[in-house]
Amino acid sequence: MTSMPKSSIKQVNKVLTSRFIKRKLATHSGYALGRVAPFGIGAAVGIAGGRALAHTVIHQAKRAFGPAPTQFARDLEPVIL
Secondary structure: OOOOOHHHHHHHHOOOOOOOHHHHHHHHHHHHHHHHHHHHHHHHHHHHHHHHHHHHHHHHHHHHHHOOOOOOOOOOOOOOO
């Protein structure tokens, strides 16, 4: 037999294509995760650091200036220097 029927070739191609795509997705998804993970870790560290810094600044401002007033005077005049 020197040739295969087109229907057989289409079935074989369909199976091989799906196997190829599954293998490539499995391989490349690991690579993609490995390349993206440092950005996620950096973002988490940045958020935690920013939160800690903000907490410290707020705490020190309260300590330096006392508690914030409950309300402000309504009629404040602009001061022009």
